[in-house]
Every structure is written in structure tokens, then in C-alpha cells.
Amino acid sequence: MHFNRLIAGAAALAFVSVANASIYKSGSTVEVDGTYYYIPATPVSSLGVGYDQLKTTCSAGDDFIPLTVMTGNFNTFDAAALVSEVSKYTDADDVFSTGFLQAIYLVSSTPAELHASLTSTLAGYSNKLFMVSATSNSSITATSCTSELLTGPYFLHAYTGAVYQAYRLYSDFEGAFTEGTIANADGNFSTMSASIPGVQSPTIGVPSRLYYTKTDAQPLAGVRLGVKDIYDVAGTRRGCGNRAYYDLYPERPTTAPAVQKLIDAGAIIVGKMKTSQFANGEMATADWVDYHSPFNARGDGYNDPSSSSSGPGAGIGAYEWLDLGLGSDTGGSIRNPAQVNGAFGNRPTHGLVTLDDVMPLSPLMDTAGFITRDASLWKTAGQVLYGSNLSTFTSFPKKLYTSGFPVNITSEADSVFFDFVFKLELFLGTNASVLDYDSMWAASPQAVSTNASTLSDLLALTYPTLIGKQQYTLFGAPFIADYEAAHDGRHPFLDPNPLVRWTWAQTNATTLEEGINNKTIFMDWWNSEIIKPDAETCSESLLLYPGTLATPNPRNVYIDPPQIPAGWSVQNVAIMAGVPDMVLPIGQAPYNSTISLHEEQLPVAIDIIAAPGCDALVFELAEQLQNAGIINAPKAGSTMYRREVSARLE
Ligand SMILES: *[C@@H]1O[C@H](CO)[C@@H](O)[C@H](O)[C@H]1NC(C)=O
Ligand SMILES: *[C@@H]1O[C@H](CO)[C@@H](O)[C@H](O)[C@H]1NC(C)=O
Ligand SMILES: *[C@@H]1O[C@H](CO)[C@@H](O)[C@H](O)[C@H]1NC(C)=O
Ligand SMILES: *[C@@H]1O[C@H](CO)[C@@H](O)[C@H](O)[C@H]1NC(C)=O
Ligand SMILES: *[C@@H]1O[C@H](CO)[C@@H](O)[C@H](O)[C@H]1NC(C)=O
Ligand SMILES: *[C@@H]1O[C@H](CO)[C@@H](O)[C@H](O)[C@H]1NC(C)=O
Ligand SMILES: *[C@@H]1O[C@H](CO)[C@@H](O)[C@H](O)[C@H]1NC(C)=O
Ligand SMILES: *[C@@H]1O[C@H](CO)[C@@H](O)[C@H](O)[C@H]1NC(C)=O
Ligand SMILES: *[C@@H]1O[C@H](CO)[C@@H](O)[C@H](O)[C@H]1NC(C)=O
Numbered sequence: 001m002h003f004n005r006l007i008a009g010a011a012a013l014a015f016v017s018v019a020n021a022s023i024y025k026s027g028s029t030v031e032v033d034g035t036y037y038y039i040p041a042t043p044v045s046s047l048g049v050g051y052d053q054l055k056t057t058c059s060a061g062d063d064f065i066p067l068t069v070m071t072g073n074f075n076t077f078d079a080a081a082l083v084s085e086v087s088k089y090t091d092a093d094d095v096f097s098t099g100f101l102q103a104i105y106l107v108s109s110t111p112a113e114l115h116a117s118l119t120s121t122l123a124g125y126s127n128k129l130f131m132v133s134a135t136s137n138s139s140i141t142a143t144s145c146t147s148e149l150l151t152g153p154y155f156l157h158a159y160t161g162a163v164y165q166a167y168r169l170y171s172d173f174e175g176a177f178t179e180g181t182i183a184n185a186d187g188n189f190s191t192m193s194a195s196i197p198g199v200q201s202p203t204i205g206v207p208s209r210l211y212y213t214k215t216d217a218q219p220l221a222g223v224r225l226g227v228k229d230i231y232d233v234a235g236t237r238r239g240c241g242n243r244a245y246y247d248l249y250p251e252r253p254t255t256a257p258a259v260q261k262l263i264d265a266g267a268i269i270v271g272k273m274k275t276s277q278f279a280n281g282e283m284a285t286a287d288w289v290d291y292h293s294p295f296n297a298r299g300d301g302y303n304d305p306s307s308s309s310s311g312p313g314a315g316i317g318a319y320e321w322l323d324l325g326l327g328s329d330t331g332g333s334i335r336n337p338a339q340v341n342g343a344f345g346n347r348p349t350h351g352l353v354t355l356d357d358v359m360p361l362s363p364l365m366d367t368a369g370f371i372t373r374d375a376s377l378w379k380t381a382g383q384v385l386y387g388s389n390l391s392t393f394t395s396f397p398k399k400l401y402t403s404g405f406p407v408n409i410t411s412e413a414d415s416v417f418f419d420f421v422f423k424l425e426l427f428l429g430t431n432a433s434v435l436d437y438d439s440m441w442a443a444s445p446q447a448v449s450t451n452a453s454t455l456s457d458l459l460a461l462t463y464p465t466l467i468g469k470q471q472y473t474l475f476g477a478p479f480i481a482d483y484e485a486a487h488d489g490r491h492p493f494l495d496p497n498p499l500v501r502w503t504w505a506q507t508n509a510t511t512l513e514e515g516i517n518n519k520t521i522f523m524d525w526w527n528s529e530i531i532k533p534d535a536e537t538c539s540e541s542l543l544l545y546p547g548t549l550a551t552p553n554p555r556n557v558y559i560d561p562p563q564i565p566a567g568w569s570v571q572n573v574a575i576m577a578g579v580p581d582m583v584l585p586i587g588q589a590p591y592n593s594t595i596s597l598h599e600e601q602l603p604v605a606i607d608i609i610a611a612p613g614c615d616a617l618v619f620e621l622a623e624q625l626q627n628a629g630i631i632n633a634p635k636a637g638s639t640m641y642r643r644e645v646s647a648r649l650e
Contacts, residue, residue, distance in 0.1 A: 026193035029169070030155070032066050033099040036169040038194040038205045039064060039155045042185060043162035045147045047105060049131065065129065067103040067156040067163065068096070069149045074108040078115030082122070093152070094321055095168040095208035100153040101125035107133040107149065152210035167205035168321075171196050174295040176315035177271040178229045178239055180204040187255075188235030189269060204271050206321055212266065219380045221266030224323045226315050228308075229272040230279055230359035231256045231326065240359045241277040241308075243290045244492035248483055256357035258368045258385060259326065265384040273311025273325060277495040278471065279333055279361045281565055282307045284555035289495045293555065297637055298342050299600035300593040304553045306336035312371045313337025313345070320636040324381055325371040330361040331463055332571050334369045335607065338583040339547035342603035342640045344378045344622065345371045349612045350578035352386040362470040364516065365463075365575050374633045375584075375626040379619035391538050391613035396428055396621060399541035401435035401531075403570045406549070413549040413589035416604045420586040421544065423630045435543055437530055446525050450518075456568040458518050459576060464564040465515035468505025476502050497562040504564045519576050526577040531611050539611035542618075545570045547605030550589035573609060580615040582608050584622055586631050588640045601639045 025041035070085050089096040104127060106112060112132055122130060153166040167182070180192030180203055195203045212222025229239050232252040239246035255263065263269065274294050276282035284293035284304045294314035296305035305314040312325025314337070327334040329347035338345020346369040353368050360366060368385065372378050383390070402421075406414045425431055441447055441455050452458035476498075483492040494502070527533075534540040574581030588601040608618050625631045634640035 026190075028064075029194045029196075030064060033097060035097065035099075036194070036196050036203075037095075037155075038167040038169055038182075038192070039164045040167070040182065043157070043164050044154075045149050045163045047131065047156065047161045047163055049156075049161045062158050064155040064164075065103045065158055066100040066166075067105060067154045068100040069105045069107060069151055069154060071107040071109075071149075071151045073110055074106060074112045075110045076115060077106060077108070077112045077118070079117035079121040082118060086125075089152075089210055093209040095166055095206065096153045096210060098125055100166070101127050103127070103129040103131070103156055105131045105133070105149065150211045152208040165207055165211070167194075167207055169194055169196050170204050170206065170319065170321055171199040172202045172204055172271075172315075173199065174297055174314050174318040175201065175274070175292055176294040176311045176318065177202050177204055177226065177273050178291075178311070179236070180271040181233065181236055181269050183269065184235065189233050189255075190235060192271070202271070204322075206270050207268060212268075214266070218266030220262060220324075220384055223267045223377065223381075224270045224321065225262055225267040226271050226273040226312055226322055226325045227259055227269055228275050228279075228312055228325070228327045230275055230328060231259050232357035233259060233269060233272065236272060238359070239272075240279070241275045241291060242492070242494070244483055245479060248479075248486060248492075252357070254357060256355075258353050258355065258358065261353070261385055261387075262326065262381070267324065270322065273309075273315055276307035276310055276497070278475070278498045279308040279328060279330065279359065280467075280495075280498045280501060281331065281333075282495065282497045282562075283559055286559055287495060287497050287562060290493065296341055296555075298340070298588075298640070299552065299591065299602045299638065300596040300598075301638065302555055302593075302595045303340065303602065304555045306340045308333040309337045309345075309371060313341040313343065316343045316371045316373060316636070317341030318636055322636075323372065323374075323377060327369060327371055328355075328358065328361075329367050329369055330365045330467060331565065331575055334367075334371060335547070335571065335581060335583050338371050338585075339605040339607075340553070340603060341371070342585050342588070342605075342634050343371050343373055343583075344375055344585060345369065345583040346378070346382065346615065346618075347574050347581045348382070348386060348615050349389075349580050352389045352613075352615070360471060360474045362466045363474070364466055364470065364519065365578075373636065375619075375622040375631070379616075379623050382615060382619045386615060389613070390616040393538035393614065393617045393620075394536050396617070397534070397537040397539055397542050397610075398428065398430045400425065400428060400430050400432035401541055401543045402432045403435055403437070403543060403545045405434070405544075405546065411549070411589065413551075413604050416587035416589050417546060417549060417606065420604075420606060420631070424544075424625070427625065427628065427630060432544065435530070437526075440530065441525070444525060444529070446521055450521060452518075455522070459522060459568050459572065460566050461510055462515045462518045462522075463572065463575065464501065464504065464566050465508075465510050465512065466519065468501045468508075468564065469512040469515070471498075472502045472505045500562045501564055522576045523578055526573065527579070527612060531577075531579065531609060533611045533613075538614040538617045543570075543573075543609040545607050545609075547583050547607045548603055550591055550602040550604050552591050552593070552602060554594060556595070571607070577612070579612045580610050580618060582610075582615070582618045582622070584608065584625070584631060585634050585640065603634075603640060
């Protein structure tokens with residue numbers, strides 16, 4: 001020992017002019033009862049116990065002991081109270097397991113009287129160390145800590161008494177994430193260094209749900225959030241779905257204000273999530289050259305997850321341990337992944353929240369929204385992100401319009417769809433009618449003044465013009481110039497899709513001004529003539545259209561080379577009019593898979609369009625429909641609802 005230190009000292013003297021090697025601890029990975037956990041490098045607290053007390057309970061080599069902190073008013077604490085706490089934790093949290101009962105620290109608001117019945121129950125949990133905070137009739141060492149510990153699982157360092165938070169590690173087996181992240185004490189984030197061995201996937205760490213309590217100030221406390229990799233998160237790189245881009249730029253200095261709002265409300269960023277390249281539309285598999293498209297967990301697991309918020313969509317569809325995805329929607333990039341991955345998803349009213357420090361596609365149409373499995377969380381997250389920019393309402397609209405509905409019921413998906421629409425009509429006390437906005441346009445003075453007899457004449461080229469010209473100018477050209485400057489004039493690799501779009505934008509004579517003009521004409525017409533504002537209901541009417549009718553879209557099919565995204569459909573209404581278009585998962589229906597050669601279930605979803613600023617109305621409607629059992633919060637995984645249950649009820 002002494003000899004080694006002497007040598008080290010001599011070496012330091014001899015090479016005094018050489019900089020010291022820097023050693024940075026990045027935490028440790030451990031296994032508790034077969035489950036992987038991450039222990040960060042920095043403790044959150046420390047217990048007033050040391051090696052002298054712990055060596056009698058710990059075996060040699062036990063440097064970390066799994067610990068459970070229990071807080072509450074435990075004036076009498078007996079076996080029944082212990083068992084009840086344990087079952088509360090097991091129900092509420094996926095990080096806690098009975099393996100953490102090896103050490104227990106009981107923090108009672110009044111002096112706890114420990115009952116003799118505890119002894120055998122504790123032994124049953126393999127408990128080696130039981131500590132209490134307040135004086136009691138126990139002979140077990142009372143302890144103190146440097147900062148308050150919240151209920152939940154931790155790791156206790158046997159030699160120092162330091163206490164570390166426990167992160168459960170999950171494998172991102174569907175490829176929804178680019179990397180896991182962990183918050184540092186200074187407000188920056190680091191890439192999660194832990195890795196579950198042998199699963200060929202990134203590893204994501206999630207903290208215990210027991211640490212967090214939702215409050216008015218922190219309505220998202222403990223909500224596990226994945227962020228599309230076009231938003232800046234301080235201390236991590238932003239990749240935007242392109243390898244050259246990820247490589248070129250350093251870690252971001254700040255967190256995008258939209259993300260920061262969610263963090264301030266208590267959300268926990270667990271990772272950055274995949275986007276198709278530069279948030280352009282890409283189909284699995286041929287379009288995704290730089291990275292592999294995430295997998296859609298629904299059905300046979302081999303359907304396209306859609307894009308561009310593919311990562312948030314696939315992750316929310318697949319992982320029960322992930323609560324919320326922050327995506328962006330310019331031309332369907334939240335709505336389409338939400339539909340096919342079986343989740344709620346919103347394209348909000350344009351301009352509700354700033355998109356500073358976010359990669360632009362077209363600032364005239366870019367929006368920030370969510371993908372999630374729960375309508376209540378969806379509403380809360382919306383209130384946090386859009387705040388006072390949401391318009392109020394006092395009752396639900398009485399007018400329901402439809403567009404693009406199936407004519408006849410020819411499949412189970414159609415039945416599921418119409419069953420929901422029927423219940424919605426009853427709920428709102430109204431009957432839906434078809435909105436023939438194409439004919440209304442053809443008869444409008446605007447159709448005459450623009451010489452565009454159909455909306456397709458007016459708008460088919462508007463979307464590719466706005467995204468192509470704006471993204472190339474604001475983002476593409478500076479990126480290419482930076483890359484060429486750093487690589488002796490070499491051009492960065494671009495996936496076929498953004499390449500086609502950027503090339504078209506540079507060569508086609510159509511001007512940005514013409515696109516803006518056409519968009520403005522449509523927006524003014526739609527918002528004054530079709531779905532109008534209303535003082536009482538915010539939106540005079542709601543427009544419904546089918547999001548998906550359980551149509552398979554297998555990812556192992558070769559597709560045509562990409563073209564510019566020209567065309568016109570009802571899904572472009574919200575893009576051009578700047579209005580909310582929100583996806584509700586309403587059921588599932590069977591299809592025969594060409595992959596599993598078995599019947600599988602895919603999502604059925606409906607889209608709801610409202611007047612500008614009326615997002616809160618649709619959030620509220622979705623929550624009330626969920627509370628009334630008209631729709632159900634979907635589960636993650638292959639099937640959204642456990643069919644055995646409904647079959648038994650029928
Ligand atoms: C603590 O006191 C209670 C009630 O006085 C008694 O039942 C219990 O056995 C005591 N526990 C221990 C560990 O001495
Ligand atoms: C966060 O990380 C960025 C990028 O590395 C750096 O510029 C900034 O100084 C860091 N902030 C803190 C508080 O460490
Ligand atoms: C409302 O939107 C504007 C424009 O995007 C933004 O600057 C402002 O911060 C938003 N307000 C709230 C409360 O989010
Ligand atoms: C719908 O059903 C009606 C009545 O059976 C039939 O006349 C009509 O052709 C069907 N329409 C379509 C689009 O299948
Ligand atoms: C909706 O239509 C049904 C069937 O035609 C009718 O019985 C009901 O009164 C209508 N409801 C409303 C609110 O108009
Ligand atoms: C519409 O067509 C008329 C006749 O061809 C032409 O004079 C006019 O300039 C056109 N207007 C627009 C806005 O293109
Ligand atoms: C704008 O609308 C006109 C018809 O009025 C159409 O010919 C033109 O292609 C449109 N351009 C764009 C960029 O939307
Ligand atoms: C612009 O692109 C559209 C769609 O590919 C094409 O129809 C049109 O001819 C092009 N116009 C010009 C002026 O290049
Ligand atoms: C799947 O195939 C079987 C056998 O051909 C058929 O009976 C069944 O209706 C099909 N299911 C669906 C959802 O198409």
C-alpha cells in the first residue's frame with residue numbers, strides 16, 4: 001500500500017510538466033435479482049452510517065446495498081404496515097422490487113414504535129439492515145441524512161453511507177431512441193453511459209416513480225419524456241436523423257424553451273428519440289439510409305411506424321415505461337405516427353409555443369406536440385406547453401362534420417370506427433353530417449379570383465414549396481456549407497428523400513411568396529367560412545376524418561424512389577389553416593399478417609379538427625370520452641387492448 005503510493009508520488013514528480021490524466025466517473029451498472037440498474041456517479045444524500053456499522057451486515061465486496069426509503073407517519077409500524085407499503089410500491093413503480101428491501105430506512109414524521117411482528121417479515125424479504133429516522137423503542141441505529149430522501153429505491157454505499165438514486169435500465173429493442181440521457185445537477189444532460197450487455201440496442205434508464213409527487217407547480221412530476229432528436233437538450237448533441245450532422249456540431253449549449261417548459265413542470269427526459277432525416281417524410285425501409293427506422297410494436301411488429309416523429313410514436317406504442325413523447329408536426333409528423341402506433345397525438349394550432357433551438361422544416365407550418373397513451377396526461381402536457389395561448393370554452397360544439405368516411409361497413413375496422421362515431425354523437429347530443437368543403441371552395445369567390453377551381457389546383461404544390469424552400473435556406477444550405485468547410489469541400493451524405501426535396505426547391509421556379517400567398521388564401525377562407533370560431537364553444541363545429549382503419553403497411557416491401565410531397569388531402573387542412581388536428585386512438589381491428597401468418601390487431605384512429613386556438617376543447621373532450629369509457633387508454637405492445645377481457649364480458 002505505502003509502497004504503491006510512494007511510486008505514484010515519484011512518478012508525479014518526474015513528469016511534472018505533463019498534464020494529469022483526467023478520470024471521470026460515469027456511474028455503474030449493477031444487477032439486482034436479474035434486473036439491470038444504473039447507479040449515477042453523484043449521490044443524492046448520505047446516511048449517518050458508516051463502514052463500522054455496515055460491515056457487520058454486509059458481506060465483503062458488497063460496496064452497494066439496495067435500499068428502500070419509506071416515508072410517512074408510521075407511529076406504529078408492524079408487519080402489516082410493512083407489507084402494505086411494499087405492495088403500494090410494487091403497484092406504482094417498475095423500478096422498485098423487493099430486492100431493494102435488503103436495507104430499509106424508515107423516515108417517520110412521528111416517533112415510530114416498531115412491532116415485534118416485523119422481525120420475521122423482514123427476514124422473509126432478506127432484510128439485513130433496518131434503520132429509522134425518529135426515536136423509537138427499537139435498538140436499531142437511528143440515522144440522519146444530509147438532504148431529505150424521498151420514498152423509493154436507492155443504493156447505499158457500504159463504506160461511505162452515500163445514497164444514490166436507482167435507475168432501472170431498459171433495452172430499446174424497437175430502436176425508438178438515438179440515445180438515453182440523464183440529467184446532471186447543473187441542469188445539463190449527459191448521454192446515459194450504462195449499457196445492458198448483449199441486446200444490440202441502446203439502453204435507457206428511468207428513475208423510480210416513487211420519488212415524484214404531482215403538484216400544481218409540477219403537474220408532470222416524474223413523467224418520463226422522450227424528445228425527438230430535433231430539439232436542443234443542453235450538453236447532448238442533436239442529430240436530426242443525419243450522421244454527418246450529428247458528427248459535425250458539438251454538444252448544444254442550451255435546452256430548447258419548449259423542452260425546458262416540460263422539465264420545469266417536472267418531466268424527466270429519459271432520452272432523445274429518432275426522427276426521419278431532417279423531419280422529412282420517409283418510409284421504412286428503403287428511405288432510411290443513415291439510420292434504421294424504428295419498429296412499430298402493433299400487430300406483427302413489422303408495420304411502418306410512419307414518420308417523422310417515428311421514435312416518439314414507436315416508443316409510446318411499445319414501452320409501458322415511457323409516458324410521453326415530444327414530437328413535431330409540419331405535414332403529419334405527429335399525427336401519422338400516433339395513428340399507426342396506436343396513441344393520442346396532436347398537431348396543435350400553429351404558433352402556440354416558441355420553436356427556438358429546434359431544427360426548422362418550415363417555420364410557417366412547424367408545430368410542437370405530443371404522443372402518449374393517456375388522454376389525461378395528454379391534456380396536462382398540453383396545458384404546460386401551450387399555457388395561456390389556449391382559448392377557453394364553456395361547452396362542447398353541437399355541430400359535427402365528417403370527411404372521407406367509409407361509405408359502407410365492410411370490415412371490423414369500419415364497425416369499430418362507426419361505433420365510436422355513434423357514441424360521440426350521443427355524447428355531444430348531435431348527429432354528424434358530411435362536410436363537402438370541395439364544393440364550397442368551387443363555389444367561393446376565392447376560387448374565381450385565384451383561377452383555382454379545386455383546392456388541389458391551389459394547394460398541391462404549396463407544401464413542397466414551403467418546406468423545400470424554407471428548410472433548404474434556413475437549415476440545409478448552412479449545414480452543407482459548414483460540412484464542406486470542415487471536410488475539404490466534401491458534400492455530406494443526404495438520404496434520398498431530403499435530397500429530392502432540397503434539389504427540387506433549388507431548381508423549381510415556383511416561388512416561396514407564391515406558396516405563402518396560396519396558403520394564406522386558404523387559411524383565411526377556411527377559418528372564416530368552414531370551421532368558425534365561437535364565443536361559447538370556441539369552435540362552432542368539429543370535423544372528423546378517419547386516421548387509420550387498421551390498414552397494414554409492412555416495412556419489408558420495396559417502394560418507389562421518393563418524389564416531392566405534392567398533393568392535397570384532408571390531412572393538409574390543419575397544415576394550411578394553422579388549426580389543431582388531434583388523433584384519438586379508438587380501437588383495434590384484425591388483419592391477416594403476411595409476416596406472422598397469423599391474425600393480428602392494428603389500431604383504428606380518428607382525427608378531430610377544430611378552429612384555431614381550440615386545442616383545449618379537444619384535450620378536454622378526449623379526457624371526458626376516456627373517463628366515460630367511450631375510448632380506453634391503450635396499452636403498449638402488440639395489442640392495444642386486452643381482448644380476452646372484452647370477449648369474456650360479451
Ligand atoms: C415496541 O413497542 C411496542 C408497543 O409498546 C411493542 O409491542 C413492541 O414489541 C416493541 N418493539 C420492539 C422491537 O421492542
Ligand atoms: C452545458 O453543456 C454545454 C455544451 O457542452 C456547455 O456549453 C455549457 O457550458 C454546459 N452548461 C453547464 C452549466 O455546464
Ligand atoms: C404563446 O405563443 C407565443 C408565440 O409562439 C409565445 O411567444 C408565448 O411564449 C406563448 N405563451 C405561452 C404562455 O406559452
Ligand atoms: C354501399 O352499399 C350500397 C347498398 O348495399 C351499394 O349500393 C353501394 O354500391 C355500396 N357502396 C360502396 C362504395 O361500396
Ligand atoms: C339523430 O338522428 C337520429 C336518427 O335519425 C334521430 O333519432 C335523433 O333524434 C337525431 N339526434 C339529433 C340530436 O338530432
Ligand atoms: C385568371 O385567369 C384570367 C384569364 O385567363 C387572367 O386574366 C388572370 O390574370 C388570372 N388570375 C390569376 C390570379 O392567375
Ligand atoms: C398557387 O395557386 C395557383 C392557382 O391559383 C397554382 O397554379 C400554383 O401552382 C400554386 N402555387 C403554389 C406554390 O402553391
Ligand atoms: C415545378 O415542379 C412541378 C412539380 O414537379 C412541375 O410540375 C413544374 O413544371 C415545375 N415548374 C417549373 C417552372 O419548374
Ligand atoms: C384471415 O384469414 C382467414 C382464413 O382465410 C379468414 O377466415 C379470416 O376472415 C381472415 N381474417 C381477416 C381479418 O381478414
